[in-house]
Structure formats: C-alpha cells, structure tokens
Amino acid sequence: MAQSDIGLIGLAVMGQNLARNIESRGFKISVYNRTTKTMNNFIDQYGSETLEGQAELKDFVESLTSPRKIIVMVQAGSPVDAVIASLLPLLDKGDTIIDCGNSHFPDTIRREAELSTQGFHFFGCGVSGGEEGALKGPSLMPGGNKTVWENLAPIFTAIAAKDFSGNPCVTYLGENGAGHYVKMVHNGIEYAVMQMMAEAYDLLSKSFGLSAPEIADIFEKYNEGKLQSFLFEIAVPILREKDDLGEGYLLDEILDKAGQKGTGRWTAIEGLERGVDISTIIQAVHARTVSSRKDFRMQLAKQYENPSTGNMLPEEALIDIIPELESALYAGMLVAYAQGFDLLRQAAEEMHWELNYAEVARIWEGGCIIRAQILNTLHEAFVEANNAPLWSINAIAQDLQQAWLSLRTINNLGVQSGTPLFCLGAALASLEAMTEERTSANFIQALRDSFGAHTYQRIDRDGTFHTEWGN
Numbered sequence: 001m002a003q004s005d006i007g008l009i010g011l012a013v014m015g016q017n018l019a020r021n022i023e024s025r026g027f028k029i030s031v032y033n034r035t036t037k038t039m040n041n042f043i044d045q046y047g048s049e050t051l052e053g054q055a056e057l058k059d060f061v062e063s064l065t066s067p068r069k070i071i072v073m074v075q076a077g078s079p080v081d082a083v084i085a086s087l088l089p090l091l092d093k094g095d096t097i098i099d100c101g102n103s104h105f106p107d108t109i110r111r112e113a114e115l116s117t118q119g120f121h122f123f124g125c126g127v128s129g130g131e132e133g134a135l136k137g138p139s140l141m142p143g144g145n146k147t148v149w150e151n152l153a154p155i156f157t158a159i160a161a162k163d164f165s166g167n168p169c170v171t172y173l174g175e176n177g178a179g180h181y182v183k184m185v186h187n188g189i190e191y192a193v194m195q196m197m198a199e200a201y202d203l204l205s206k207s208f209g210l211s212a213p214e215i216a217d218i219f220e221k222y223n224e225g226k227l228q229s230f231l232f233e234i235a236v237p238i239l240r241e242k243d244d245l246g247e248g249y250l251l252d253e254i255l256d257k258a259g260q261k262g263t264g265r266w267t268a269i270e271g272l273e274r275g276v277d278i279s280t281i282i283q284a285v286h287a288r289t290v291s292s293r294k295d296f297r298m299q300l301a302k303q304y305e306n307p308s309t310g311n312m313l314p315e316e317a318l319i320d321i322i323p324e325l326e327s328a329l330y331a332g333m334l335v336a337y338a339q340g341f342d343l344l345r346q347a348a349e350e351m352h353w354e355l356n357y358a359e360v361a362r363i364w365e366g367g368c369i370i371r372a373q374i375l376n377t378l379h380e381a382f383v384e385a386n387n388a389p390l391w392s393i394n395a396i397a398q399d400l401q402q403a404w405l406s407l408r409t410i411n412n413l414g415v416q417s418g419t420p421l422f423c424l425g426a427a428l429a430s431l432e433a434m435t436e437e438r439t440s441a442n443f444i445q446a447l448r449d450s451f452g453a454h455t456y457q458r459i460d461r462d463g464t465f466h467t468e469w470g471n
C-alpha cells in the first residue's frame with residue numbers, strides 16, 4: 001500500500017478538520033490520536049484509501065513517506081512535549097515535526113533548537129479559523145527553517161484559505177518562533193476586536209435600551225460597509241438567536257464571564273516586556289478578567305449605585321449615533337491593528353525576523369477569525385507605503401483623522417451612560433497620545449527627579465539635569 005504524504009497527531013476538532021482538508025486537496029494522510037477510540041470513530045466516519053488511521057504510533061510513523069512530515073495538533077504546552085518525546089525514538093534524522101497548535105513562541109524556539117541538535121526538524125505553524133477554517137481553508141502562519149518550509153509548502157499552500165485576490169493565505173514568516181509569534185499577536189488583536197464589538201453592543205443596550213435583535217439589525221448594516229468581517233457576520237445570527245430553553249433571546253441568558261486560553265495574555269505581556277503600547281489588547285484582556293469576577297461584581301453592584309444607570313438617550317438620537325459608532329469601531333480597530341503591528345515590528349527587530357507586514361495583513365484576509373475588509377485596506381496600505389508603520393501611512397492616517405471625532409463622541413456616550421469602554425477608550429487615548437507633539441511626561445520626569453534624583457533632559461539645551469526642587 002502506498003505510504004502517506006503526511007501524518008497528523010491529535011484528532012480533536014482542529015486535527016480532524018485539518019486532516020480532512022489535507023485529504024480533500026489530493027494528499028494521502030495518516031492520523032493518530034492518543035485515545036484510540038477517537039481515531040476509530042473518526043476513521044469510521046471519514047476514513048478512505050487516502051485517509052487512514054493507526055492505533056499504534058510505530059505503525060503511524062512507518063506509514064509515512066521519508067523524510068517524514070508529521071503535524072502535531074494537540075493541546076498547547078506539555079502535551080506537545082509529550083508527543084515529541086514519544087515520536088523521537090521512532091523517527092529518522094531529517095524527519096520534520098510541525099506544531100500547528102497555539103504554542104507559546106518561546107516553546108517553539110526551544111523545541112526547534114533541541115530537535116535540530118539531534119538531527120530532526122521542528123517547525124511551528126499558527127493555524128487560525130477554528131473548525132470551519134481548518135476544514136475549508138485556514139490562515140496559516142509558518143515559521144522555522146526556510147529549507148524545511150520549502151518541503152512543506154506544497155501541502156500547506158494547497159490547504160490554506162484564499163485572500164481577496166484568490167492567493168493562498170500563507171506565507172513564510174521567518175525563523176524559529178516567527179509563525180507562532182504572528183499567530184499570538186493575531187489572537188491578541190482578535191481579543192481587542194471582539195471586545196470593541198461587545199462594547200458597541202453594551203453601549204446600544206445601555207444608552208438606548210435596544211434589544212439583541214435590534215442590535216443585530218444595526219450590526220447587519222455595519223457588515224455591509226467598512227466593518228465587513230467574519231466576526232460581524234457571525235454576530236448577527238448570535239444576536240437573533242431565540243432561547244431554546246425559555247423565553248426571549250439566548251444571548252441575554254448567557255453568563256457574562258469570558259473565558260481565555262492565554263494567547264491574549266501572552267500578547268499583553270509581550271507588549272509590556274518589549275515596551276510597545278498595545279493598550280487595546282491589554283485592556284481587552286483586563287475586560288475578560290473583570291468579567292470573570294462575577295460574584296465579587298454582584299456584591300459590589302449592591303454596594304454601589306452607578307450614577308449613570310438609566311441615563312437613556314432619546315430614540316431620535318440613535319439615527320446619528322449609528323454611523324458615529326460605526327466610525328468609532330473602525331477607528332478603534334485601526335488603532336488595535338496599528339498597535340499589534342507595532343509589536344510585531346519590535347519583536348521582528350529584536351528576534352531578527354524579516355517580517356513582511358503587507359504579507360501578514362494579506363494572510364489574515366481569509367480563513368482566520370479576524371478576516372475582514374479592513375485587512376485588505378491594511379494590506380494595500382502596507383504595500384503602498386513599503387511596510388512603514390501603520391500609524392504613519394497616509395491612507396490610514398486619513399481614515400483615523402476622519403473617524404477621530406466619532407471615537408470621542410462614542411467615548412463621551414460611554415461616560416454618560418456608565419458603559420465601561422475598555423478598548424474604545426484605550427484606542428482613543430492612544431490616538432490622542434500618539435499624535436501629540438508634547439505629552440504630559442515632563443510632569444512625570446519632574447516628579448521622578450524630585451523624589452528620586454532620576455534627572456531629566458530639557459527641550460532647549462543638551463545635557464542631563466537635576467534640581468533640588470522647592471529649595
């Protein structure tokens with residue numbers, strides 16, 4: 001029997017769909033899962049001459065063409081190390097393990113270094129698009145040795161989603177952890193975008209008392225314009241979903257505690273450690289953290305009375321607010337992207353990755369969770385401006401300039417109605433500060449010098465100064 005072109009370990013939702021995608025593009029694939037029953041069920045349903053399962057890891061490895069390519073799609077963290085440890089005694093030098101899970105990039109760097117000294121290849125590839133993306137075409141973010149990539153490219157290019165021009169949503173991103181780094185920042189931006197959408201939903205509800213399906217109608221219109229995106233597309237039916245276990249709408253019955261698996265927090269920590277302002281992403285993580293303290297919030301809600309509760313705006317105001325909110329969301333998302341790309345730029349410089357930002361925006365145009373019209377705008381802007389920082393590209397600056405006042409208006413409305421706008425607020429503050437010639441940091445410097453003799457510089461002459469303040 002012919003050997004398989006590639007193998008895949010880990011048959012949870014992502015692995016199953018990725019395996020079916022690979023098979024559907026004309027490749028033969030072998031699959032393995034720690035729990036054999038899961039593999040058997042999968043093969044019973046989808047097995048074929050070109051999609052076969054093995055119960056024993058040894059048989060799985062032997063079913064693959066040499067040099068072997070093995071995708072690992074298991075839970076990130078120690079399970080990836082466990083799978084590698086079980087595979088290595090069965091592999092030959094020159095075989096490649098490709099980690100397609102959401103691994104933390106330092107782990108990818110470590111694993112690649114460890115395996116390469118033993119003569120094996122290890123490659124990290126971020127995969128975005130959830131279950132449907134994995135099946136029909138995800139956005140793929142590969143990083144590792146470039147020669148290894150050239151061997152993987154035919155399969156990975158075939159299974160990827162397509163961008164706005166019909167090209168595959170995959171590009172080689174750089175050495176070692178570059179792919180998983182880009183995927184991490186993608187997820188960080190996803191946190192910010194989702195939080196801004198949640199804030200818009202909250203604002204419309206708190207300021208105008210709109211119901212979920214009324215908000216669906218507004219979001220549906222947004223999805224026809226510059227906010228067109230996968231997330232707005234799925235938000236509309238979510239807002240209209242009736243509760244199958246009771247009266248009313250399902251969204252109103254869902255517990256307001258947001259989960260998180262860690263990629264947003266990793267991005268936030270990266271921003272802090274590399275000294276890059278990614279406040280929208282950090283605030284999105286904070287918003288989820290606050291949401292998770294439900295019991296304490298319930299206790300405090302009894303102790304405090306929000307002075308704005310019930311401050312509804314007249315219905316007539318809604319007609320003006322709908323386009324303002326659309327512009328504010330657009331500006332907020334542009335800031336989230338500008339910040340995310342700033343972080344990528346800083347990391348690329350420090351890690352010696354040659355990231356092409358136009359390509360990063362392009363491969364996010366399709367397949368992934370943040371796929372959206374805005375990514376085509378960013379892609380074109382980067383191409384036009386030769387990958388200059390997003391903030392400084394004329395087309396983006398003009399869009400931000402135009403939406404600036406709307407972002408302020410919406411933040412004012414948030415203040416009036418007592419709606420916490422974690423991300424839209426951070427986006428406004430960042431826009432105001434990033435475009436300011438003179439910030440308030442002179443005051444910080446004076447305080448630091450006063451209490452700690454930290455010294456300061458002057459704007460009118462060179463040198464370092466210290467003052468005995470008040471003496």
Ligand SMILES: NC(=O)c1ccc[n+]([C@@H]2O[C@H](COP(=O)([O-])OP(=O)(O)OC[C@H]3O[C@@H](n4cnc5c(N)ncnc54)[C@H](OP(=O)(O)O)[C@@H]3O)[C@@H](O)[C@H]2O)c1
Nearest residue numbers: 010011012013014034035073074075076079082101102130
């Ligand atoms: N779900 C998504 O939408 C999504 C999107 C993009 C990326 N990802 C990433 O893709 C990866 C897979 O995600 P998923 O949601 O499909 O699955 P998951 O729930 O993260 O992981 C379950 C899989 O990991 C295996 N596993 C766990 N511990 C193991 C161990 N010690 N040794 C061997 N296998 C072990 C499980 O095998 P058993 O069946 O034997 O338990 C199962 O196949 C993760 O890194 C995830 O973060 C997920």
